[in-house]
Amino acid sequence: MTDFFCARGLSCIRQDRVLFQGLDLELVPGQLLQVQGKNGAGKSSLLRLLAGLSTPDDGEILFRGQPLSQQLDEFATSLCYIGHQSGIHEHLTALENLAFWRAAYELPYQDNLSLLGELGLAGLEDVPCRMLSAGQQRRVSLARLWLTQAPLWILDEPFTALDQHSIARLQQRFHQQLAAGGAIIVTTHQPLSVDFPSLKTLELAYRW
């Protein structure tokens, strides 16, 4: 077992249904884990457990050899979690959202205008996010992945609402994160289009 990130014997019960039990996984630096499964199989529930946002019914999760439950604050600084919800402030502009994240997570300085330009949001930096399209809002949300230095990313359906160009750009960002020794856990119903040598898949079966 690696001491970077692993889970042992995880169980999750929702509405009297056992989504999974006895689930083991491990992730080493530079690795991409894709969690797959039908709608309702429990992918988001698993990712929320792994992100420390909910507690397993059984089993434990270890980050750098220590149980997550004993180091949630430290873990939060090593994690970038992006769930189904965009996590952006809709009344703030894209630039203001980036400034907020940089301050909240004490991230190093970046030229946010250039970053938004690279993400295809040039000219929209000062528009309140509620007025952006779904795909544009998703790009603002994903901008965190260009700001963060967290070694572990947990991403729930990050490609939703993105056009093909944005999907390719995000997958290139995945490559950079993995090459820098980071690791990624991702759910997606779409096949990953770029070749990831370190890709590992975990299929969650839908159980009644």
Ligand SMILES: Nc1ncnc2c1ncn2[C@@H]1O[C@H](COP(=O)(O)OP(=O)(O)OP(=O)(O)O)[C@@H](O)[C@H]1O
């Ligand atoms: N907080 C909750 N309370 C009660 N039931 C929940 C909760 N979260 C999830 N569930 C139930 O757990 C099951 C799995 O949900 P989950 O969101 O993990 O599935 P998923 O595999 O991510 O699905 P999808 O592909 O549709 O996003 C669903 O039947 C859902 O109704």
